[in-house]
Amino acid sequence: MTEHQVSEQQVSEQQVSGDDVPGHIAPVDITCVNVVSKDGTTLAVDVIGQGAPVILIGGAFNDRSTVAALAAELAPAFTVLTYDRRGRGASDDRSEDYQVANEVADLAAVIEHAGGRASAFGHSSGAVLVLEAARRGLPIDRVAVYEPPYHADENQPRLAAEVYDRLRALVAAGDRDGAAELFLREAVGVPAGAIAGMKAGEGWAFMADKAPSLPYDVLVTAPWQGTPQERVAGIGVPVLAVYGDRTSPGLAKATEAVAAALPGAELRVMPGEDHAVLQRPAALARILTDFFA
Known part of the structure; x- marks a missing residue:
């Protein structure tokens, strides 16, 4: 990673x-x-x-x-x-x-x-x-x-810039769960099984709530x-x-x-x-x- x-x-x-x-x-x-x-x-x-x-x-x-x-x-x-x-x-x-x-x-x-x-x-x-x-x-x-x-x-591999565009599209569509999952999977490298566990946990709502700001995190770290x-x-x-x-x-x-x-x-x-x-x-x-x- x-x-x-x-x-x-x-x-x-x-x-x-x-x-x-x-x-x-x-x-x-x-x-x-x-x-x-x-x-x-x-x-x-x-x-x-x-x-x-x-x-x-x-x-x-x-x-x-x-x-x-x-x-x-x-x-x-x-x-x-x-x-x-x-x-x-x-x-x-x-x-x-x-x-x-x-x-x-x-x-x-x-x-x-x-x-x-x-x-x-x-x-x-x-x-x-x-x-x-x-x-x-x-x-x-x-x-x-x-x-x-x-x-x-x-x-180490670099994060592809196109992930930012896909993330923005999900945020624009109002898909906060999808945006958080995309960020975790492709920007963070969390395995699918671990993401499923996160989504089932009580902390997921806190994370999904932050989805509209995730493009800023990608841009600033670039x-x-x-x-x-x-x-x-x-x-x-x-x-x-x-x-x-x-x-x-x-x-x-x-x-x-x-x-x-x-x-x-x-x-x-x-x-x-x-x-x-x-x-x-x-x-x-x-x-x-x-x-x-």
Whole structure:
């Protein structure tokens, strides 16, 4: 499987487990607000904590609930903002076409709400989004990423670009189950039997609900485009790249490539962790607290 396939499969397993849904974290004071993006899209944003602003962004099949436990861990030291990426959760999508620029504009709107500057953390495709936003010059002070699923191993097959078109067609037809299944099967590489098990589980509704946003995950990771080194070139802010020593070799290699491409970037390897680190946020929170402080 490609780096993209492995990462999003593990994210999907995280959702099925139900470990990162609302109600599974200690009570905290959360302010819920709506932020309007450049094209009029309304984004649902949760804000907790006090201190310098830090924005957390999840990957495919994720919404703000899946990073809520990490936000709670960071809240004693920072003002933490989490949001539903457009087309998922309580955020809508007013655009007429899928473009990475839409999601970059969304992050810009959340940063503006945070006071005009912020640091940011991204997991999986959310990590790629944060790096892309920094590359495009958004006012991000520090960037931390966990296992961005770039295609870093030329010996592994790349996801065909036409999967994006087929995915869009299913979303346009209102076939959320079909879109989620296509993504899992061809973008993630989940076997048919495993997908059948997911569809029979209580987590499937959560995953299918995110189907309209899956084309954005494919576009932002775009495994058919460039090397990690090319795609992060020009980022001029401090970067922390993290992966777990139990993750796939492809994801480890992609994370290492990001750190190697950026002068001064810090690389951390978390012992005993894999791509589902959001289910166990305490150790990651300690690393992020040190970096963002």
